[in-house]
Amino acid sequence: xxxxxxxSRFQTTLWSVVLRAGGVESATKHAALDQLCxxxxxxxxxxxxxxxxxxxxxxxxxxxxFVHLLAKDALRLADPARGRFRAFLLTSFKNFISDExxxxxxxxxxxxxxxxxxxxxxxxxxxxxxxxxxxxxLAYDRQWALDLVERATAxxxxxxxxxxxxxxxxxxxxxxxxxGYAALAVELSSTEEAVxxxxxxxxxxxxxxxxxxxxxxxxxxxxxxxxxxxxxxxLRG
Numbered sequence: 001x002x003x004x005x006x007x008s009r010f011q012t013t014l015w016s017v018v019l020r021a022g023g024v025e026s027a028t029k030h031a032a033l034d035q036l037c038x039x040x041x042x043x044x045x046x047x048x049x050x051x052x053x054x055x056x057x058x059x060x061x062x063x064x065x066f067v068h069l070l071a072k073d074a075l076r077l078a079d080p081a082r083g084r085f086r087a088f089l090l091t092s093f094k095n096f097i098s099d100e101x102x103x104x105x106x107x108x109x110x111x112x113x114x115x116x117x118x119x120x121x122x123x124x125x126x127x128x129x130x131x132x133x134x135x136x137x138l139a140y141d142r143q144w145a146l147d148l149v150e151r152a153t154a155x156x157x158x159x160x161x162x163x164x165x166x167x168x169x170x171x172x173x174x175x176x177x178x179x180g181y182a183a184l185a186v187e188l189s190s191t192e193e194a195v196x197x198x199x200x201x202x203x204x205x206x207x208x209x210x211x212x213x214x215x216x217x218x219x220x221x222x223x224x225x226x227x228x229x230x231x232x233x234x235l236r237g
Contacts, residue, residue, distance in 0.1 A: 015085045015217050030070075036085060036217065037066050039151070043086075043143040044093050050136035051097075065096045084227065085217040090140055145234040152209040156202065165198070172199050 015036065041062055048058030069092065134142070160169040171184055172195060181199075185192040214227045 015219065033070065036089075037069070039147065039217070040086070040089055040144070041066060042147055043140045044089070046143040047090065047093065047136045047140040048097075050134065050139040061097060065093055068096060084219075084223060086141075086144055086227075090137070141230075142234050142237070145231050148210065148213050148231065149235070152206060152213055155209050156206050159205070160202070168198055169202065173202050 015032075044065065045058050045062045048061055049055065053061065157166065157169050157174065160166050168188060171179070171188065179187070181192045181195045185195045188195065210231070211224065211228060214231070215224050218224050218227055
């Protein structure tokens with residue numbers, strides 16, 4: 001019996017592009033890695049805060065780590081069989097923090113690293129509000145979950161704006177949501193059934209976007225399913 005074909009989503013993800021590239025320099029690889037770094041700098045910063053670092057020290061450590069990661073091409077040593085980028089990155093960050101020698105030699109603020117193409121804007125980052133009982137690792141995971149939901153929500157809203165339904169999104173699912181479907185139908189000059197149908201489709205699409213975001217940082221459908229379940233658990237906690 002032939003084995004099931006691999007899920008194509010897991011052959012072209014950001015993580016798989018970085019892993020396949022290994023030590024080979026390429027614009028595609030750097031673009032994928034830069035995007036992954038954008039997704040994870042805030043959870044790593046939160047991890048530092050929960051570890052007891054002052055905000056400014058946490059900023060320096062986080063920035064320096066990504067410079068190190070990109071400059072040294074540390075991902076060439078990653079094992080694709082271990083799957084999740086989230087777990088790999090936190091382990092690498094812990095090692096980086098504990099290695100005083102490497103830290104003292106790391107260039108700050110991206111100097112001399114041509115493909116370190118983004119700045120981390122710490123000015124608008126709120127201090128983490130997680131429970132004081134949360135471990136640094138759990139704080140990291142929760143921030144990952146919050147950021148993922150924020151990205152998915154922004155993407156969903158952008159899709160509805162492009163289709164002329166931005167006002168519907170805001171009133172039915174956005175920050176101003178809360179009014180009953182019947183009242184919303186009157187406000188939007190539509191029917192209650194149309195409003196309910198819109199909400200159902202939007203929520204289904206939101207889950208699809210979450211699944212795509214997660215798929216970008218794991219190595220298999222099984223890991224994606226586990227990450228989705230864990231995401232739900234984190235958001236309930």
